[in-house]
Amino acid sequence: MTDSGCSTTLMTNRYVGRFAPSPSGDLHFGSLIAALGSFLQARSNRGDWFVRIEDIDPPREVAGAASRILATLEHYGLHWDGEVLYQSQRSDIYRQILHQLYQQNRCYYCHCTRARIQQSDGVYDGHCRNLSLPSQDASLRLHVAQPVYQFHDKHLGILKAEPAFASEDFIIHRKDGLFAYNLAVVVDDHFQGVTEIVRGADLIQPTVRQIALYHQLGWKEPDYFHLPLALDHLGHKLSKQNHAPPLSLDHPLTILAEAMLFLGQPLPDDWQDASIEALLTWGIDHWDHNRIPVTPELTTHFPFSNDSV
Template structure:
């Protein structure tokens, strides 16, 4: 039994890395290295319609260009189908999930939250999604950055999809299976992923696994106040001058810079960042909670 820290960065290859991606990568990297732990990289390529050809290899090349070197082999979710199927089979045999034929239109007509319509119908698998029967909802969780976050009860207790009708594995299933498989002890990621956390913890509990700790980072926003994302056409990270961009990312995370950082190498700047990392200095900004079905009286 080891208490070694294991962190990770898990981008999807739906486009190149941008400044918002760098915040998540750098924050998880500095947290892992300052805890003398491992930092893993996983490519979450389980949604082929959204993938951009060549994005996965460019993501890895960009990380290396910015000095963010990972431990071990890169894990590709597209190669993990057998593990996901095994967990789905286990849950189905234990009657913890069921096939659902409901359309998105029907769910919207009933208020946008699934009402468990197919739960006791024993429907066939053809043209069906697979939903987890959430018997022990998780209504709140402790975030090491934001404190206790409380979810809307209807969202937290909804039976959610773990295998899609189109045959693809759902994000909430794959991320839990892989984080457990890789021994991840803390998930440091962007605040855009706060919302599904209670569902992921509920799945951990259904599987009898210990959930990791969570630390959600502030989001980089564009001039319109929207988060930088591939969907919003955020520009890819420049490979020409990584040093000032890396310094900007460190300052975004509330960290100090050495006086002579302009003359430092990428490696030296990151070493400074690891040695001086203080997660308590990461800003708490309004968008961390206001755009999600959570409340936190301290924010």
């Protein structure tokens, strides 16, 4: 399959990274870990660092969150390259890719309900694959003819997926008309020329599906680097769904220092007297991804306090 006008990025050896939050809430400490890790990895490789707002699920979006996310990144000194990409403005590209996949018999319409899938132990069994069903009130599933059962993570090594999950024909366009995350993220990472995806370990599982879609589209997949996650004092993952508190705008230097320590990075002796720019410059110059904790599991972080660093 050709790019069909999907990619405008020239193929070069330049490193390209990205941070792609959804506007379902404000940034929290866990978000900062992902943003800072991807930022430092990109800048230490003298590469570009893009920001993308993944706003393709309006029911989950919080009013004003996208603008607050961007303002918070700037407040913490995490300045991006180029224009911010909004997925909500890319529907035509997604439809084009879906049309190409359908024309090549790589996806099909599915009318199965969640209740029916639950009867099959929660794993879709390909029931609609060869029925040539109409598009009305249907989701669109990728025919995973060549499943990806494992992948190499540049931080965690070889990671294996559950065979049933990896081989399941997964949804790329939802019945409610929304584009699926796995479709949009692959199309946009390819479009932006991303060479390495640095993100939280909570996104390890869908990686095999995304790689399978790269293969279906005839595109080279990027490298993957999954970071440890942060927990609150109750052992819950810091997330918007778990109502993690928004990042404070009052102590950005101290919180950045705490995030660098979380990622296993050293701090300069006089960091408390440094500017945010100086601390980030130090972080770039001394960045060593081998110092990041090597675990796909959650790593504990207790709520921020002024004396926690």
